[in-house]
Amino acid sequence: xxxxxxxxxxxxxxSRNTCVDDSKQPVNLxxxxxxxxxxxxxxxxxxxxxxxxxxxxxxxxxxxxxSQEKDDTCELVQTVMLTLFWTxxxxxxxxxxxxxxxxxxxxxxxxxxxxxxxDPITAAIALTPQHGSNHSLSFFxxxxxxxxxxxxxxxSSWCRDRRPLERNSLFKPTGVGEVLLAKPLDDxxxxxxxxxxxxxQLLEGLTSNLFVVYRDGTIRTASENLVLGGYVRHxxxxxxxxxxxxxxxxxxxxxxxxxxxxxxxxxxxxxxxIVVPVGQILIPSDNDKSSRKEKEQQEVSKxxxxxxxxxxxTVKDVPYGKxxxxxxxxxxxxxxxx
Numbered sequence: 409x410x411x412x413x414x415x416x417x418x419x420x421x422x423s424r425n426t427c428v429d430d431s432k433q434p435v436n437l438x439x440x441x442x443x444x445x446x447x448x449x450x451x452x453x454x455x456x457x458x459x460x461x462x463x464x465x466x467x468x469x470x471x472x473x474x475s476q477e478k479d480d481t482c483e484l485v486q487t488v489m490l491t492l493f494w495t496x497x498x499x500x501x502x503x504x505x506x507x508x509x510x511x512x513x514x515x516x517x518x519x520x521x522x523x524x525x526x527d528p529i530t531a532a533i534a535l536t537p538q539h540g541s542n543h544s545l546s547f548f549x550x551x552x553x554x555x556x557x558x559x560x561x562x563x564s565s566w567c568r569d570r571r572p573l574e575r576n577s578l579f580k581p582t583g584v585g586e587v588l589l590a591k592p593l594d595d596x597x598x599x600x601x602x603x604x605x606x607x608x609q610l611l612e613g614l615t616s617n618l619f620v621v622y623r624d625g626t627i628r629t630a631s632e633n634l635v636l637g638g639y640v641r642h643x644x645x646x647x648x649x650x651x652x653x654x655x656x657x658x659x660x661x662x663x664x665x666x667x668x669x670x671x672x673x674x675x676x677x678x679x680x681x682i683v684v685p686v687g688q689i690l691i692p693s694d695n696d697k698s699s700r701k702e703k704e705q706q707e708v709s710k711x712x713x714x715x716x717x718x719x720x721x722t723v724k725d726v727p728y729g730k731x732x733x734x735x736x737x738x739x740x741x742x743x744x745x746x
Contacts, residue, residue, distance in 0.1 A: 409450065411637065413443055415561035416494045420505060422558065439505065446507040450492050453511040461488055461513050485741055488515040489679055493564065516680075521741035528687025529585030531613065531676070532714055533663070534573050535605060537692040555591050555611055555634045562636055570614050578712050584690065586613040586676055591634070593660060605691060606667070609660035613676050616684075617641040620661045621673035621732050627655045640677035643746065647739050653732060663691070666718040672726050674718070675733035683737040687721070690714035 417433055434440045465486065495508040534551055552569045570587075574580050579587045589611045612618050612635040619629045627648065629641065648655045665671060666689065674686035693715040740746060 409447060411562060412450070412492060412494060413447070415558075415563065416443070416446075416496070416507070418558050418561040419563060420496060442505065442507055446494060446509055449509045450494075450511070453492065453509060454490060457490055457511055457513040458488075461515060465515070484518040485521050486515055486518045487680075487682065488513060521738060524737060524741075526684055528685040528720060529676070530583055530688045530690065531586040531588050531674075531686050532579040532584045532690040533588045533590055533608075533610065533692070533717065534579050535590055535608065535692055537712055553589055553591070554636065555589070559611075559635050560632060560637060573614060579714075581714070584714075585684075586616060586686075588613055588618060588689070590663070593662065606662075606664040608663045610663065611635050611661075613678075616676035616678040616681070618661065619644070619655075619675050619677065619733075620665075620671050622665070622670050623672050623727060625654065625728055625732075627653060627732055628659060628661050629655065629657055630661065631657050638677060639679050640682055640740070643740050644677065644736050647736065647743070651735055651739060653735070663717065671718050672723050673720070673731055673733065682740060683733050685720075685731065685733050687719065688716060689718045691717040 414433075417439075420439075434443055490513050491511060493508075493510040495510070497506045497508055536551065552573055554566065572578065573587050576582070590608045591611060593607050593609055595607075609630070610618055610620070611630045617629060617635060617638045617640070619627050621627050627644075629635075629644075645655055645657070674689060675683055676686060677683050691714065693713045
């Protein structure tokens with residue numbers, strides 16, 4: 409609920425011409441009262457949805473063979489996802505805003521979390537194809553991104569903004585399950601030669617948070633000031649230390665690190681899929697050696713060819729046993745405190 413409030417305030421305050429001290433807070437008493445009402449209405453909607461879900465699942469259980477599927481050695485789990493939408497409605501007095509609250513629920517199939525064995529997905533990095541060995545930062549910035557536009561706010565407009573990245577001819581051809589967003593490293597140069605792929609860092613997926621495990625066992629994920637702080641991401645940050653795992657949110661996930669053989673594992677998280685391993689990460693290839701100035705404006709209309717940047721199958725001498733993603737998933741699904 410806190411993230412919903414801060415996201416809504418960021419959206420409203422960004423539309424104002426005046427500067428505010430904290431974009432995540434209401435600017436006046438009227439907005440504070442409207443937020444309070446929206447929270448109360450949201451809680452009522454959540455209660456109603458959970459009651460309906462419980463009733464539906466109980467009915468399905470009584471009318472199905474679920475009891476025959478379950479045995480004494482496992483505890484079947486069903487994930488329920490609740491979604492709340494807050495939409496601003498500007499009143500006649502444009503200084504005041506009311507909030508329309510809507511919600512819905514969905515749930516997946518029952519499963520035994522200890523037998524969870526998903527197929528690793530393939531992910532592609534959303535970068536413009538290089539020309540020679542470099543490409544333009546300004547051209548890269550034409551791609552949709554979140555880190556330059558309130559990355560910590562969960563806005564429904566992102567569903568529309570990200571569509572160009574989901575085109576089959578660009579970064580999501582058949583077989584690619586997620587597109588990864590990137591940004592130049594803070595010390596990346598943007599000169600006439602452009603910026604090399606090696607000078608980029610990975611941030612998050614279009615609908616997920618990204619984690620990469622380094623050879624020393626450290627799990628890296630992007631800083632929360634660059635990505636959406638997803639719920640499962642929050643759980644992993646909270647649980648990691650108790651499992652003897654170290655998470656680093658300060659050092660970036662560098663593309664160059666993959667080339668140097670420092671990555672041993674990658675996975676993505678979301679409230680729907682919880683934790684999913686990544687088996688391969690692709691990056692746009694550079695088969696066109698024409699000059700950047702001649703081809704830069706044409707490239708966006710072409711099909712992008714993707715090469716393998718990293719593959720789990722090529723990782724050797726992993727310094728630990730059970731994959732970190734599996735350890736974290738089991739803890740999330742079986743910890744009674746969650």
